[in-house]
Amino acid sequence: MVIRIRETRWSQTKKMQKLSLKFVSIRFVYIIIGIAMGLLIIAQFRTVPDRITNPETPKLSLRETRNILYDEQIKLNDEIKRLSQENQQLNDEIKSKNFINVEMSELEWQRKLAGLSDVSGRGVEITLNDSDSGPVSEDTIVHASDLRDVVNYLWAGGAEAISINDQRIVATTAIDCVVNTILINNVKLSNPFKITAIGNSEKMMALLSSSLSLSDLKKRVKANGVLFTVKSRDSLKIKSYVGSFTVISGQKQ
Amino acid sequence: MNYFIRKKDWLILGFAALILGLAMAMHYSSLVRPNGTPSDDQTLAVEIEKMVKVNTDLKNQVSLMSKNNQNYKDSLNDQNLLDAQIQSELRDLKIINAVSAINGSGVEIVLKGRVLEAQLIDLINAIKNIGCDAISINGQRLSLFSPIDLNRYSEPYNIEVVGNNSLLTSALSRKGGIVEQLQIRSIDVNILSRENMELSASVLPQLNYLDN
Structure with a gap:
C-alpha cells in the first residue's frame, strides 16, 4: 500500500515536472515571438518617414516631365519644318528676282552636298x-x-x-x-x-x-x-x- | 486538463505567428515600395536627360533658322545685303562640307592600343552627338562622305575636333561615357584641350549618281 502511494506520488511529481517543463518551453517561445514582434514594430516605426510622402510621386513627376518635353519636341520639330519651307520659298523668290550670281549657284551646290535639297x-x-x-x-x-x-x-x-x-x-x-x-x-x-x-x-x-x-x-x-x-x-x-x-x-x- | 492547455497554447501560438507574419510582410513592403523599380526610374531619367538635350538643340535650330530667314527677308530688295547673307551661309556650308580649312578651339583625342573600327565609329558618333564644327583623324579631315576605315589610319589615332573644348572634354570624359568605355577595353585615351587648332580641307569625291 505504502509502495503504491509512493509510486502514485512519484508518478504525479514526474507529470508535474513534465507539465512545468512544457510551460517553460511555451513561455520561452512566447518570449521569442514577443521580442521578434517588438523588433519588427520598432523597425516599422523607424522605416516610416517623418514627412508624408507618396512613393509614386517621383515617378509620376518624371513621366509628366517626359510628356511635357515630348510635346515641346513635337512643336519644335513642326516649327523647324515651317522655317525650312519658308527658307525654300525665300530662295525661290531670290531666284525669281534675277539676283542669281556665281555665289548663289555655288550656294545651291554646297546646300546639295550638305543634304539640304531633295535628291533622286x-x-x-x-x-x-x-x-x-x-x-x-x-x-x-x-x-x-x-x-x-x-x-x-x-x-x-x-x-x-x-x-x-x-x-x-x-x-x-x-x-x-x-x-x-x-x-x-x-x-x-x-x-x-x-x-x-x-x-x-x-x-x-x-x-x-x-x-x-x-x-x-x-x-x-x-x-x-x-x-x-x-x-x-x-x-x-x-x-x-x-x-x-x-x-x-x-x-x- | 493537459489537453486543454495544449489546444489553447497552439491557438495562441498560431495567432501570434499570424501577427508576426503580417508584421514581417508590412515591414518588407514598407522597405520596398518607396524605392519602386529602380530600373524604371533610371530609364525615365536617362530618357529625360536625352530629351532635354534634344529640345535644347531644336531650340537652337529654331533660333538660327528664324534669324537666317529674317536676314534673307531683309535682303530681298538689297543686292549688297543679299550678297553678304549668301557669303555667310556659304562660309558655314563649306566648313560643314569640309571643303574649306578651319581653325578654332577644340580638343585633340589620342588613342593608343588595339582600337576596333566599331569603337572608332562609336567615338566619332559620340563627338557628333556632343556637337562640333569639324573632325579629322590623323590629319585627314572627315566629310559627310568619309567612311571610318581603320586601314586608312595607323596607331596612335590622333582625332582633332574643332568645337567647344570645355563641353567636349567634360562630355567625353563623363562617368560611364565613351572614353571610360574605351579605357575599360585597355585603350589608352588622352584628351587635350586646345585653344587654337587648324584642320585642313578634304577632297570631295565625285558625285555621279545624284539626279537633282
Missing part, C-alpha cells in the same frame, strides 16, 4: 527589323550601332546620299538610342528601319554582302532572326535634311 537616283534600299521569333533579348533587336555600321559601309561603298526612315544623314548626324527608340537628327524613330542610299548600287551591294562586313549583325540575322535585307533600286528619292547648319567655334581660313 539609283541605289540600294536596306530594311532592318527586330526578330519576331523567340523571347526579346539584346540579340533579337536592331541597335543604333547596327545602323551606324550599315551607314559607314554605305559611305565606304560610295553612297552619295543616305536617309534612315526619311531622316537624311548629314555631316552633323549622330545615331543614338533612347530607351526603345533610335534618335536621328533629334527625331525619334522606331523599327522597321528603312535605309535608302543613292550611289553605285553594285559596289554598295558587294560591300554589304561581303563575309567580312557587318559580322555581328549577320550573326544575329542567322542565329536570332533579325531581319536584314538589301535590294537594288533603279529609282530612289531622298528628302532633304530639315534644319540648318551653323559654325560656332571654328573660323574659315
